[in-house]
Amino acid sequence: xxxxxxxxxxxxxxxGGLKGSSKEVRLGKTAHNMSSSSLRKxxxxxxxxxxxxxxIRSFLGNLQEVILGTKLFVLFPAIxxxxxxxxxxxxxxxxxxxxxxxxxxxxxxxxxxxxxIAFYTGPTVGGLLNATCGNVTELIIAILALTExxxxxxxxxxxxxxxxxxxxxxxSSLFCGGLANLHKEQKFDRKQADANSLLLLxxxxxxxxxxxxxHAATSTQAVALPTLQLSRASSIAMLVAYFxxxxxxxxxxxxxFEAQEDSDDDDATSEEAAIGFWSAFAWLAGMAALIAxxxxxxxxxxxxxxxxxxxxxxxxxxxxxxIVGNAAEHAGAVIFAxxxxxxxxLGVALGSAxxxxxxxxxxxxxxxxxxxxxxxxxxxxxxxxxLAFSIIITSFALQDGTSHYIKGLVLLLCYAVIGACFLxxxxxxxxxxxxxxxxxxxxxxxxRL
Amino acid sequence: MIWxxxxxxxxxxxxxxxxxxxxxxxxxxxxxxxxxxxxxETVWEMDTNEACSVENGIINxxxxxxxxxxxADNLSFSSLRKxxxxxxxxxTVSSLFRQLLINLQVVILGTKVWLLFLAIxxxxxxxxxxxxxxxxxxxxxxxxxxxxxxxxxxxxxxxxxxxxxxxxIAYYTGPTVGGLINATCGNATELIIAILALYQxxxxxxxxxxxxxxxxxxxxxxxSSLFFGGLANLSKEQKFDKNEADVNVLxLSxxxxxxxxxxxxxYSTxxxxxxANAKSMLLLSRVSSIVLLVAYVVYLLFQLKILxxxxxxxxxxxxxxxEEEEVVIGFWSAFGWLVGMxxxxALLxxxxxxxxxxxxxxxxxxxxxxxxxxxxIVGNAAEHVGAVIFAxxxxxxxxLGVALGSAxxxxxxxxxxxxxxxxxxxxxxxxxxxxxxxxxxxxSVIIVAFALQDGLSNYMKxxxxxxxxxxxxxxxxxxxPSPSKFIPEPYxx
Numbered sequence: 001x002x003x004x005x006x007x008x009x010x011x012x013x014x015x016g017g018l019k020g021s022s023k024e025v026r027l028g029k030t031a032h033n034m035s036s037s038s039l040r041k042x043x044x045x046x047x048x049x050x051x052x053x054x055x056i057r058s059f060l061g062n063l064q065e066v067i068l069g070t071k072l073f074v075l076f077p078a079i080x081x082x083x084x085x086x087x088x089x090x091x092x093x094x095x096x097x098x099x100x101x102x103x104x105x106x107x108x109x110x111x112x113x114x115x116x117i118a119f120y121t122g123p124t125v126g127g128l129l130n131a132t133c134g135n136v137t138e139l140i141i142a143i144l145a146l147t148e149x150x151x152x153x154x155x156x157x158x159x160x161x162x163x164x165x166x167x168x169x170x171x172s173s174l175f176c177g178g179l180a181n182l183h184k185e186q187k188f189d190r191k192q193a194d195a196n197s198l199l200l201l202x203x204x205x206x207x208x209x210x211x212x213x214x215h216a217a218t219s220t221q222a223v224a225l226p227t228l229q230l231s232r233a234s235s236i237a238m239l240v241a242y243f244x245x246x247x248x249x250x251x252x253x254x255x256x257f258e259a260q261e262d263s264d265d266d267d268a269t270s271e272e273a274a275i276g277f278w279s280a281f282a283w284l285a286g287m288a289a290l291i292a293x294x295x296x297x298x299x300x301x302x303x304x305x306x307x308x309x310x311x312x313x314x315x316x317x318x319x320x321x322x323i324v325g326n327a328a329e330h331a332g333a334v335i336f337a338x339x340x341x342x343x344x345x346l347g348v349a350l351g352s353a354x355x356x357x358x359x360x361x362x363x364x365x366x367x368x369x370x371x372x373x374x375x376x377x378x379x380x381x382x383x384x385x386x387l388a389f390s391i392i393i394t395s396f397a398l399q400d401g402t403s404h405y406i407k408g409l410v411l412l413l414c415y416a417v418i419g420a421c422f423l424x425x426x427x428x429x430x431x432x433x434x435x436x437x438x439x440x441x442x443x444x445x446x447x448r449l
Numbered sequence: 450m451i452w453x454x455x456x457x458x459x460x461x462x463x464x465x466x467x468x469x470x471x472x473x474x475x476x477x478x479x480x481x482x483x484x485x486x487x488x489x490e491t492v493w494e495m496d497t498n499e500a501c502s503v504e505n506g507i508i509n510x511x512x513x514x515x516x517x518x519x520x521a522d523n524l525s526f527s528s529l530r531k532x533x534x535x536x537x538x539x540x541t542v543s544s545l546f547r548q549l550l551i552n553l554q555v556v557i558l559g560t561k562v563w564l565l566f567l568a569i570x571x572x573x574x575x576x577x578x579x580x581x582x583x584x585x586x587x588x589x590x591x592x593x594x595x596x597x598x599x600x601x602x603x604x605x606x607x608x609x610x611x612x613x614x615x616x617x618i619a620y621y622t623g624p625t626v627g628g629l630i631n632a633t634c635g636n637a638t639e640l641i642i643a644i645l646a647l648y649q650x651x652x653x654x655x656x657x658x659x660x661x662x663x664x665x666x667x668x669x670x671x672x673s674s675l676f677f678g679g680l681a682n683l684s685k686e687q688k689f690d691k692n693e694a695d696v697n698v699l700x701l702s703x704x705x706x707x708x709x710x711x712x713x714x715x716y717s718t719x720x721x722x723x724x725a726n727a728k729s730m731l732l733l734s735r736v737s738s739i740v741l742l743v744a745y746v747v748y749l750l751f752q753l754k755i756l757x758x759x760x761x762x763x764x765x766x767x768x769x770x771x772e773e774e775e776v777v778i779g780f781w782s783a784f785g786w787l788v789g790m791x792x793x794x795a796l797l798x799x800x801x802x803x804x805x806x807x808x809x810x811x812x813x814x815x816x817x818x819x820x821x822x823x824x825x826i827v828g829n830a831a832e833h834v835g836a837v838i839f840a841x842x843x844x845x846x847x848x849l850g851v852a853l854g855s856a857x858x859x860x861x862x863x864x865x866x867x868x869x870x871x872x873x874x875x876x877x878x879x880x881x882x883x884x885x886x887x888x889x890x891x892x893s894v895i896i897v898a899f900a901l902q903d904g905l906s907n908y909m910k911x912x913x914x915x916x917x918x919x920x921x922x923x924x925x926x927x928x929x930p931s932p933s934k935f936i937p938e939p940y941x942x
């Protein structure tokens with residue numbers, strides 16, 4: 001969009017909102033955006049308009065829009081509390097918990113800000129931005145953990161994100177949607193689910209090969225290097241697949257992925273930009289910095305939290321972290337399933353899972369390659385088995401294009417079983433190998449819990 | 450006359466070997482049978498008019514009762530029934546005897562496999578005469594495991610009769626409770642075997658038999674139904690309801706997930722299993738069992754609600770061909786017969802579980818093969834025949850309901866229930882099967898899922914499933930997986 005229409009949009013907003021915004025403005029409206037938009041409330045600009053100075057007024061307007069524009073704003077105080085806890089040396093598990101709480105609204109705000117920026121940059125780049133920044137929390141946590149050498153935390157947290165999206169988010173959406181629409185038929189578009197399932201299966205294949213390779217070899221030391229090389233090559237292939245999928249989604253087959261829009265849906269946010277481009281950009285940079293800070297706290301204090309809460313690190317990484325990180329998307333997906341708009345829920349859940357599996361994981365392997373950390377695609381046996389089952393069960397559940405509450409319940413129960421497995425089987429055995437995760441940066445062969 | 454023929458050899462053998470009968474209840478059982486035979490001699494010349502009034506008296510009173518929710522299991526069994534001839538019993542001396550005889554005729558003779566009922570008293574006799582163990586008599590091969598074989602044969606008609614009786618009871622209790630009773634009593638045989646095996650501490654045999662039931666239902670029963678149905682309807686299109694199949698496959702996959710996770714935990718850790726690890730595996734199995742039982746309850750709710758809407762439409766379609774679903778015996782007599790049959794099932798299952806090792810050594814077949822392949826084939830025989838008959842008539846939904854429904858119920862209900870019962874009995878029963886069994890289970894579920902995913906069927910799909918079952922049986926026959934060999938240490942018995 002060129003500058004003049006931006007100014008028009010801005011002025012029109014100041015004059016009380018646009019009516020029936022033009023098609024050019026209604027762009028890049030992916031499922032992610034629409035799901036997060038259910039958590040927003042329209043900010044009331046009347047209070048701000050009383051302030052006389054124009055600059056402060058616009059700043060306060062921004063503030064109100066960004067900070068208070070979400071129903072999750074009650075969690076925002078957790079951020080300064082977390083920083084205070086860290087600086088003043090409260091218990092480390094407090095730092096962990098508060099950082100986790102603080103990350104939830106930040107993730108949602110980042111998605112809102114990228115949506116705002118997307119208004120100015122056009123549909124394609126906007127879609128790209130959305131696709132990339134949809135999982136910014138997981139990405140930052142993963143890279144930070146990598147730089148500290150905690151490879152297992154990286155693997156577990158990414159795996160946990162995939163599992164949580166596939167089973168928990170999707171399962172609860174299908175379940176609640178099925179219960180709320182008992183007498184209606186619930187359909188969704190198969191093609192999107194099919195494309196995502198194929199990519200997830202490709203990712204699963206890339207995870208299985210190094211694992212089986214390692215088991216088939218006679219000695220573990222001899223296969224460390226070939227496994228690493230295989231993982232790096234697979235990561236490049238996965239990134240190629242992901243970029244092809246982006247082209248598929250945003251360019252050649254866009255009509256398959258257009259989110260369902262309801263003309264009489266009056267609680268969706270209006271289609272104009274609420275803040276200017278540069279302010280959005282500045283806010284985005286600030287939020288990203290905050291996310292990095294909180295993620296650093298999370299990664300640094302995870303062992304302490306695990307010790308004091310009596311849960312294993314793997315359980316916290318696989319189950320707790322993703323639940324918190326995905327909370328906003330999760331709520332949005334369930335709400336859309338209630339309204340029988342399953343395509344959006346599927347877009348959120350499956351799309352996130354595909355992004356993490358095909359983009360974040362290989363990206364981490366490549367980044368590890370660059371900083372000389374030996375991360376490979378071998379997630380250990382149980383995790384790969386759990387991942388395989390989740391993908392297969394989800395593919396079967398989604399393959400016929402209809403849904404009912406049993407499907408959602410089965411997915412939820414699978415998640416419960418996998419969660420119980422990691423809770424019970426990975427209980428801290430009392431040996432020192434868990435505590436050594438942070439201290440052995442390079443060789444992850446000893447870290448087989 | 451028929452009764453006389455049946456009882457003559459019994460009385461002969463009994464009089465010869467009276468001193469071996471040591472228990473009173475066996476005597477009572479035989480006494481009842483002998484009395485019934487004597488009474489039936491006098492009722493052979495009957496007047497048909499009284500038969501009709503008797504028939505009408507029973508039936509008219511219930512004609513306004515609720516229509517039965519006929520699950521696939523019931524309808525499959527009804528194909529094995531023949532209508533009893535009322536003329537035989539219409540001339541009894543008193544109405545009480547008449548009731549008893551009508552009941553007897555309906556219950557015992559109302560099935561085409563009533564001949565197998567002979568095996569029950571023979572099995573009881575063999576047990577007390579020691580045919581299975583000690584070579585006390587030179588009647589044929591003294592080391593032939595008579596008790597085992599006869600008990601197996603006797604279980605088949607009993608399972609079918611239990612289903613018939615629950616169907617009758619369901620007339621009185623309404624469709625919802627009736628459907629529930631059907632669902633529960635369909636697994637009565639397996640459940641009773643499970644409890645008895647747990648009580649005797651034979652945990653591996655229990656796991657093997659449950660696994661064998663699932664495999665037999667998924668591959669053998671389903672495969673033969675699809676195969677014969679496909680051959681019989683070569684020119685027609687064979688469709689079935691995909692939604693039911695989908696739900697069943699999903700639940701089966703959930704069950705396989707619960708079996709796989711503990712298995713791979715054992716294969717993933719390098720360290721030797723400490724006792725703490727063994728305890729956590731057991732805890733995981735128990736938690737998974739609770740999850741599976743929750744899934745089962747919701748599955749029942751889902752099924753019963755849907756059945757109420759679907760079945761009304763189907764009844765109108767299949768009026769002419771299905772057996773009429775009227776009530777033939779009263780509620781309390783059905784209930785009494787049900788209790789009696791359950792007791793006999795328990796007795797025979799007890800024999801089976803106790804003598805399985807003896808049978809295995811004397812026949813030279815591994816225990817694994819007996820429990821995984823042979824026992825379920827016999828136990829499922831009646832359902833199997835019913836499912837094939839339905840596929841023949843191009844009613845694939847019924848066949849799938851029988852086969853897939855049984856497999857799902859065992860996987861989601863009986864298996865976790867036995868883990869919970871083992872928990873109560875302080876037995877170390879868990880969901881962990883060895884890698885061979887888990888692999889065959891997972892492969893079966895995946896193959897069936899792919900075969901059923903498009904809602905159509907042909908004989909080739911049935912062939913593939915049957916061949917799969919043959920391969921698995923050959924595997925268990927040849928490889929001789931004795932229970933302690935493949936299951937890691939803490940679980941070998």
